[in-house]
Each structure stands twice: as C-alpha cells, then as structure tokens.
Amino acid sequence: MILTLTRNCTHGSEKYFYEVNNYKFNYLKCAASSYFVNELINEYKGWKWYSSKVSMNHNDLSYLQIINPSYAKLWIKKFHGKKISIFKGIKYNLSNFKLICDHYMSVWGPPKKNIYPFHGDLSLDNIIFTNEGVRVIDWEHFKHIGCPWGFDLFYLLFETEWFKNKRTLIRKNLDLFGIISIFKYLINTYNIPKLYFVSPLKKVVEFIKNNLNLWGKQLELYPMKLPVLSFSQDTIQNIDEKINFSIQASWKN
Amino acid sequence: MSSETKISNYFSKIFEKKEDVFCDKNDQNGYWSNLNVDENKDLLLNAKKSGTKKAIQRLHPKLYDVIFSPKREGGLELLELSGNELCIDYGCMWGALSVPLAKRCKTVISVDQTFESLKFLKYRLKDENLTNVFTVNHNLRTFPILPKDIKADIALVNGVLEWVPEIGKVELKKIYGKKEIRKYEQGYNPKKIQTDFLVKVRENLKSNGKLYLAIENRYDYKMFFGVKDPHSNLHLTTILPKKIANIYSNLILGRPYVNWIYSKDELKKLVKDAGYSDVNIYIAFPDYRFPEYIQNYKKKLRKFTYKSKITDPENNVRVKRIIARIIETILFFLIGAKFLAPSFIVIAKK
Numbered sequence: 001m002i003l004t005l006t007r008n009c010t011h012g013s014e015k016y017f018y019e020v021n022n023y024k025f026n027y028l029k030c031a032a033s034s035y036f037v038n039e040l041i042n043e044y045k046g047w048k049w050y051s052s053k054v055s056m057n058h059n060d061l062s063y064l065q066i067i068n069p070s071y072a073k074l075w076i077k078k079f080h081g082k083k084i085s086i087f088k089g090i091k092y093n094l095s096n097f098k099l100i101c102d103h104y105m106s107v108w109g110p111p112k113k114n115i116y117p118f119h120g121d122l123s124l125d126n127i128i129f130t131n132e133g134v135r136v137i138d139w140e141h142f143k144h145i146g147c148p149w150g151f152d153l154f155y156l157l158f159e160t161e162w163f164k165n166k167r168t169l170i171r172k173n174l175d176l177f178g179i180i181s182i183f184k185y186l187i188n189t190y191n192i193p194k195l196y197f198v199s200p201l202k203k204v205v206e207f208i209k210n211n212l213n214l215w216g217k218q219l220e221l222y223p224m225k226l227p228v229l230s231f232s233q234d235t236i237q238n239i240d241e242k243i244n245f246s247i248q249a250s251w252k253n
Numbered sequence: 254m255s256s257e258t259k260i261s262n263y264f265s266k267i268f269e270k271k272e273d274v275f276c277d278k279n280d281q282n283g284y285w286s287n288l289n290v291d292e293n294k295d296l297l298l299n300a301k302k303s304g305t306k307k308a309i310q311r312l313h314p315k316l317y318d319v320i321f322s323p324k325r326e327g328g329l330e331l332l333e334l335s336g337n338e339l340c341i342d343y344g345c346m347w348g349a350l351s352v353p354l355a356k357r358c359k360t361v362i363s364v365d366q367t368f369e370s371l372k373f374l375k376y377r378l379k380d381e382n383l384t385n386v387f388t389v390n391h392n393l394r395t396f397p398i399l400p401k402d403i404k405a406d407i408a409l410v411n412g413v414l415e416w417v418p419e420i421g422k423v424e425l426k427k428i429y430g431k432k433e434i435r436k437y438e439q440g441y442n443p444k445k446i447q448t449d450f451l452v453k454v455r456e457n458l459k460s461n462g463k464l465y466l467a468i469e470n471r472y473d474y475k476m477f478f479g480v481k482d483p484h485s486n487l488h489l490t491t492i493l494p495k496k497i498a499n500i501y502s503n504l505i506l507g508r509p510y511v512n513w514i515y516s517k518d519e520l521k522k523l524v525k526d527a528g529y530s531d532v533n534i535y536i537a538f539p540d541y542r543f544p545e546y547i548q549n550y551k552k553k554l555r556k557f558t559y560k561s562k563i564t565d566p567e568n569n570v571r572v573k574r575i576i577a578r579i580i581e582t583i584l585f586f587l588i589g590a591k592f593l594a595p596s597f598i599v600i601a602k603k
Contacts, residue, residue, distance in 0.1 A: 001333065005547035006557065008327040016327055021552075030330055032323075032356045067336035071357045 003028065012221025013140075015039070025063065026078035029140075030071075035217065037072040039140055040064065044074055046139025049117060053107040054135070079137065081130035086123070089164035090157060090178025097157075097182050100127060103134035104153045105190055111149035118146025120214060121225075122156045124163075141215055150192075151207055154200050155228060157182060158239075162227045174239055180246045187247070197247050199240040204228060256339060257360055260387055260403050267397060268389065274371045276390040283366025283392050284422040286346075287316065293369035297376070305347075305377040318543070319349065326353040327544040328598050331535060332465055334358060338406035341457060343393050344413030348374040351386060354409065361386045362405070364396055393417060394450055396457075404459040410451075410466045412542065415484055417450045418443035418511040428506075430486025435508035443513045444523070451527035458603040464529055466599040467541035471514045474584055474593040475577075484512035517550060517592055520599060529601035536594035547598060556586050 007017035014036045018028040031037045044064040051058035063075040090097050108116055119126075120141025128135045157179050165174055183200075186192045208226055212219055219225055231239070254262075268275035286293060292312075299308035309317050318324075329350070338358040345351040345363035347370055355361045355378070363386055365371050371388040378386050389396075394417060399405075416423075421435065454464065469483060471491045476482065482490040490498040490510050502510035515523060517534055524532050534550040538557070546557045584590045 002549050002552065003331055003333075003547075004549065004552065005327050005330070005544060008543075008545050009323050014323040016330060018330060028330065032326060032353055067334075067357070071336065073330075 011225050012218040013039070015140075020075075023075075024077075025075035027076040029074045029076065032071050034070045037066065037070060039216070040072045040074045041066070042142050043138075043140040045144065046119070046142025047076070049142065049144065050107065050136060050139060054133075076137075079128040079130050079135040081128040081135065083128060084124050086125055086160065086163045087166075089175075090160055090182060091175065094178065094181055096129065097178070098185055099129070099134050100156070101153065101182060101186055101189075103136070105186075107136070108149070108152075110190055111192060111196060114148065115145050116147055116149050116151070118143045118214065119152045120146075122152040123159050124156070127156075143214060146214060147207060147211075148203070150196055150200075151204065154204050155226075158201055158204060158228050158231075159226075162231070166227075174235075176239065176242050176246070180243060183243065183247060194247060198244055200243060201228075201231065201236050201239050205231065205236060256403060257385070260339075260360065260362065263400060263403060264387060264389065268391075271368070271390075272372060273375055274368060274388045274390050276368065277392065277395075280392055280395070281368065281390065282422070283390075284424065285344075285365075285416060285419070286367050286370060286423070287319075287425045288313070288369075289424045289426055290369075293367075293373075297369060297372050300373055300376045304380050305373060306380070320347045321349075322543060323353075324543045324545075325349050328465070328467065328535075328537065328541065328547055329353060329357065331547070331598065331600050332407055332463055334407075339403070340407040340409060341405045341454075342409040342411070343396070343454060344410070344416070345374065345388075346370045348377050348386075350409055350411050352377060352381060352383065354407075355381075355383045355386045358407070359385065362389060363387065364389045364391055364393060366390065366392050394446070394453075396453065398453065399457050404462065405457055406459055406462050408454045408458055408462065408464050410454060410464065412467055414447055414450070414466060414468050415512040415514050418446045418513065430481075430506075432505070432507045437509055437511065441509070441511070443511045447513065448523060448527050451524065451529070455528050455603055460603060462603045464524070464599065464601045464603075466524065466601070467537070467596065468520065468599075469514050469540070469596050470536075470592075470594055471516045471519070472593055473595045474580065474590075475595065477593075478580065482512075484514070485510055517597060520597055524599055524601050529603065531602040533600045535598040535600070536591055537596040537598055539595055541596035541598055544596075544598075550591055550597075554585055554589050554591055 001023045002021040003018040005016065005018050009015065014031060014033055016030045020026055020028050029040060031040050044062055047062040048058045051061045061077050065073040084093050084096055119136065119139065121138055122136065126136060126138040128137060161174050161179060183197045187194065205228060208229060215225065223229065264275045269278045288296065296308055296312055299312060306321060309320055334357050336358065339360045340354050340358050341362045341364060342351045342354060343364050345365050348363060351361050351363040351374060363374060368390045371390050374388055420437065476489065476491050481488055485502055485506065487502060487505060490502060491514055493501065498510040502508060521532050521534060535547050536550055537544040538546045584593055
C-alpha cells in the first residue's frame, strides 16, 4: 500500500486525506480527535445510506476503522468518471444538470415529508459522472434527518452560479437562465409543486444560518466553505424576485 | 505484566525521577531549545497556571503552530498504525508529534535532552488527558539500549538527525546565525555520529519495527534562490561540498558546519548503512513540518496545489509567492525534478 497525502486539514477540518495505491480502497481519511472521529462516523453513515439508494454494497464503497475514540480511519472506494468544471455554470451544462436532478430524485425522492437526509456539501466537486450514472461523494456532513426537500440540490445550483460569477463580481446581475431552466425541468418532469421554488435562495441561506451546527467546527474556522453565504441581502432578494417572476410566468403559460 | 508496567519498572531502575520526568542520572545538562533558559522558566510557570495553549499564545504566539498545529501530523499515517504500537519519539521537544502519536498508539516514550521541554510536554499531556506517554530526559546519542521485552514498534526521528552532531547547550536564539566559537575534536565526523545514532535507534526497534525519519533536502530548490540553510542560517552551506561549508562556517560563525543534511540518494545510503531495510523515501511539500502534500519518491510527480505561503520562518525570508509558484511549476510539474523537493520523509524497516 502506498499513501499520498493530498489534503492536510483543509477547510478548517482536522482530517487527513490520502490517495491509496495498491489496495482495494482508493482513498483514506483519518482523524485523531474525538470531534472529527464523529465526523468520519457520520460520513460512513452517509456512504451507507447512499449505497442503499444506488443499490450498491456499502462494504464495497467504504470501510470504517475506529481504532480508539479519538482515532479512526475511513477507507473509500473511488468512482471512476468525470467531473464538470465548477466555473462553467449551469447554462452550458444543462444536460448534465438534468442528469444530476434525475439522480437527486431517484435518491432523495419527491417531496412527501418535512425533512430529508442531508448531504451538506453537494457541490460540483463532489459529483462524478460515471458510466453507471451520476454518483455523489464526500458525505462528511451527512445527517440522516436534516433538511427540507431540495436543500442540497438548490444549494448546488446557487453555489455553481456563485463560482461562475465569482471572478466578474457581478453577482447582482447573475444570469439565471440555468437555474430557472432546471427549476422548470423539475416542475415539468417530476410535478414538484411550485411552492418549493418560491424564494429558493433565501430559503437555502436561512436554513444554513439557522442550522450552522450541522456544519460544525469547519464552518466556524472556514466560513467560505459555503460560498452561498456570501451573497448579500440585496443580491438574494434580486435573484429570488427574478426566479419567482419567471416561475410564476411559466406556470401561467 | 503490561508493557507500560515493564517500561515503568525498567525506567525506575535505570533513571532518576524528577518532577515526574525520568532523567539520566549522570547527565542532566543537555539543552536544545528555540527558547532561552529564562524564557522556558517563564513559559513553564504560565503553562502550569493557565494551560499550555494559553501560555504559548500569550508568550510565544509564533510557536503556536509549531507546537499545536494538527497539520504537523500529516505524515504519521505513512506508518500504517494499528493502535497497538509502542513508539519512541527521539527529540520530542514540546510534543508536536508525541501527542498525536499518543492519540494513535498504545504507548509513547518521548525522549529529549531538554528537561524544560519535557516538563511542558507533561503539562500538555495533562491538558489533553493523555496518560500513555513516558517522558525521558536524556542525550539522544547515549540513550540506552532497551531490554527485549520493551523494544519499540516505531521510532520517530522528526527534524532531529541534523542536530544530533551538535554538542553542548543550544539556546537557538543565541547561536542561530551568530558567532559562537565551538570546539569539536579533530576529525569530528557528523555523518558517522548520525549513522551511529540511527544504528542505536534501530537496536531499540522490534524485529518488524519501523523508522520514521523526516529531514530537509540538501538540494531543496529554495537554497538555490537565496534562502538560507535553516540550521546554520548561512547561504549555500547545504549545497557546498562539506569541506568548503566547514571553512565558510568557521569564518562566519566560528564553528564548523555539523548540521549535515542529505540528498535523496545520500539519505537512502545513510539509512541503509545504519542497517535498515525496505527504505522508502517520500517527498514533502512545502516541508515535512507542515506538509500539504506527501508522495512516494518512486511515483511520478503530479500536479498539486497548496495554499501555504512559501517562507523560511527561521530567517523570515519570503520567496514571493508568485515567483515561487512559477519556479515550482517549472521544476516539479514540467521537469519533474523530485530531487529538488524541500523535504524528505523516510519510512524504513529494521
């Protein structure tokens, strides 16, 4: 077994991430404090939940070794596939985002109850397009009961647009064509009630602000972990108004 | 009898116990510290009163990360620890790696020649609620060969090998880059002393025991771009032939150049000459102390990024980040010049 340290306590976490060669698992995450051992346990639970949803044997996907209450190792299998650039935005990746929506619907299902399992870091960087379909990785913030329907998916959409516009600093005038198209796709294909798409950015930001504990220490030490939080109130209002208007208009038509 | 009891019984027999630290009966004068004797006294008083983290934050904030940063532990997984190991941390200082090891392994023996550093480590262990660490105040070169039933699974020599040839008290602030005449016997050979030390370390390992050795690269690319040797604080001493480095160091500092560090092949040979087998060399960026990226030397270097500033903290010299990134991109990702990596970590078997 050959280890390569590729991330050392990034984004405020006290976890160590290694690529593994010549072993049945491809990645190793370690923690040596009880707080972050608990995060590894959560992540393992996330993998377990997810593997049941994508009909995979969870023992093939991840393996947790708790050596003592303050030291654990999580071994993870790699999904072979491609990622989409985080800076390209939704508009030029519509077909891929529709695949992500389909996957989201197959894993999380349509809105039926009040709270849903929570990924907490659903970003393009954590989505792999494999030959078998879309796969979600990095379940470190997983909570079995956590959030309202659509939270992770909406977060992904707004974060993607944030990254796309990060460099131009014109966040007030975000091109919302991609987000609106995806919302329309969800409404038309899966009959999701429109109330789920009313002021979506405000709902996402409010949920995060009201539940900061779900992200724990990492968010305290590294607030930019969730870039969506850096949208100003004006921008949030502006974006939500445009989306509301657009969705209402399409509904009328 | 548990291994802890065996160790405790044996140490009680051969060492003298002073303030809960096992001490060499014959030599308690060793000193190597970034802090002067008076600063250490002050630090200990504060650490006792308000805890180790607060004391360092208040008195020596620049040392906070050196002592407490979790990044320092990034290389330990290379040892593939199972949690049952007995480890010896040679030159443990304030426990930057002894504490992480204590969390990962069964028992740790932390050896250092500076009593004050071990006292600080004792306070730190108390703060962290760790009870599986033995502290031993001893010269590393004369540390005894342990009996068969308390041989170690892991020996840690982290940033220590280059200092092993140094003699006498080292108050780093007083001698680092400053003139202080020191006499070494004629024909003093740092390499031989380092090899002998590694042989002794090997003798204290179980038959399947492992060595973890971390050290700077003699040909670290930064040395060619104006960064000073982190040990002597002189330009080019690591790169120059040892004889010339000696003359240069004698002229400027009044003492020979003894903090020898090595290239990849030299280091591998040194470790092999000390009797180790299966020597695996890893390269660490930006250094072995706060590694952001570590890979096996045999593997093809692939592109990676890290956000830390490229600095030489001891000299406070900063190679401007953009320039450094350009140089690194050319050297490592275009040319693949792994031999110019900043630091090495060696994992070897007895």
